[in-house]
Amino acid sequence: MNKQPKYRQVADALRREIDNGTYPPGSRLPSEAELSTRFDASRNTVRAGLNLLVTQGLVASSQGLGYQVTKHEVFKLNASRFENLTFPQNGDAYSTDVTAAGRRPSQTFRVELQPAPKHVAERLEVAADSTTVLRFCHRFVDDVPWSTQATHYPEWLVAKAPRLTEPGDIAEGTTRYLADLGVTQVGYFDEITTRMPTPEEARLLEVGAGVPVLLWTRTGYSDERPIRCTVTTFRGDLNQMNYEIGDLSAREVSE
Amino acid sequence: MNKQPKYRQVADALRREIDNGTYPPGSRLPSEAELSTRFDASRNTVRAGLNLLVTQGLVASSQGLGYQVTKHEVFKLNASRFENLTFPQNGDAYSTDVTAAGRRPSQTFRVELQPAPKHVAERLEVAADSTTVLRFCHRFVDDVPWSTQATHYPEWLVAKAPRLTEPGDIAEGTTRYLADLGVTQVGYFDEITTRMPTPEEARLLEVGAGVPVLLWTRTGYSDERPIRCTVTTFRGDLNQMNYEIGDLSAREVSE
């Protein structure tokens, strides 16, 4: 018989009760002291069990308040439509989608000149230390941190499109602005990965332990070369990415 | 001044040393006892710090061996080509890609009849309790668990395509087989999310704490209706998904 350690028994028992609805999303778990009595374990052992659930993203704890079962409402992003090739737009698609979902979007924005980080330089096909324009966006939905988005433009493009260095939004959208200058995005290459957040990411996105981030790197191409590289970091518990490929005329649009 | 708790100082110090190459991927960290001396902290405090790094996926521990810095080689899956509409193929694309990378693929496979789980029923647009054929695949690369893949086919399709219930592989590929019967997949809808693994997923994929899973749900459509729903569960530390959209003729294929 595989005897589980006590703290795992605690975690498993609580997980079952969360799954079967004893503790529904948003409700509070019993206090450590109560659980300690119930499982005949020391407070530290109960804490070890609870910590497992926290790192698995099932519950979150806060000092003075207790442990609360997490609840998510995921936001669905259609990445194959997000910046439609025929209707190029900037971050506007984000505001539009969020508003359409009845939520309130907000963001902070800044522009910097930066030497290209290695992975960006590779994707933009420029030298690793060459200058790029970084347009950085920190996005919130109903004041909850949602994602960060960092778009790098190569130096040669800035010469053609000086407004890229303007500190504010470009009203008509950067994609539109660039297209008007003869630099049209005709394709994208998307890379999607996941991992646990770095301390910096955890701070910006205000994620606790147990919530991974979804990393989305989009490299945009003209018919000649890469013209931008956008790295978006999503809270993994609040976001889903969708792609449409081929003919989907048979699809019910129920969502 | 924001004084960090001691176990965070331990974690931060070790993280810096991992980042700057003091402890390169694959190397071992000092023992808990040594770290305890170095940081003038109790063994439990050091363990709390190390546990942070473990849940962040930076290091892995094993009894009797110590803590080892994790190393990853990510496998890149081109999801927009994986089952090319013009060259339909089954799991073969997986073996082909893996072999091309100089790795050795293997898999276990089984077929079951199952009532449609809720999320599958929605996507296949069938009743929630209707029967589906489940073709399930557990994939390994060089004997490391890589992903699980569960494809559900609706009951009405099985009537047309009885070989779907055959327990073995379909030699020419299921997509090909279905196309020959007049059921052609003309489009896909892909959904990508991430979260921490359930205990069951952790067991199948042999992931330790701190490694999220990447969930990929692909619903395939004929020109009339959905014909299959495939849910793939990847180890997030070993996999990346790529999509190509639009015209990428300018892209250097360096990988």
Next chain:
DNA sequence: TAGTGGTCTAGACCACCTC
């Protein structure tokens, strides 16, 4: 057998939230 991490306890004190 020696050294490593894994489990567990009992108790102390602190920080935060609610009343």
Next chain:
DNA sequence: AGGTGGTCTAGACCACTAC
């Protein structure tokens, strides 16, 4: 003030790996 979780300690014993 009282209850909650957060931090930290000191020590015990167990399980696994290497030699």
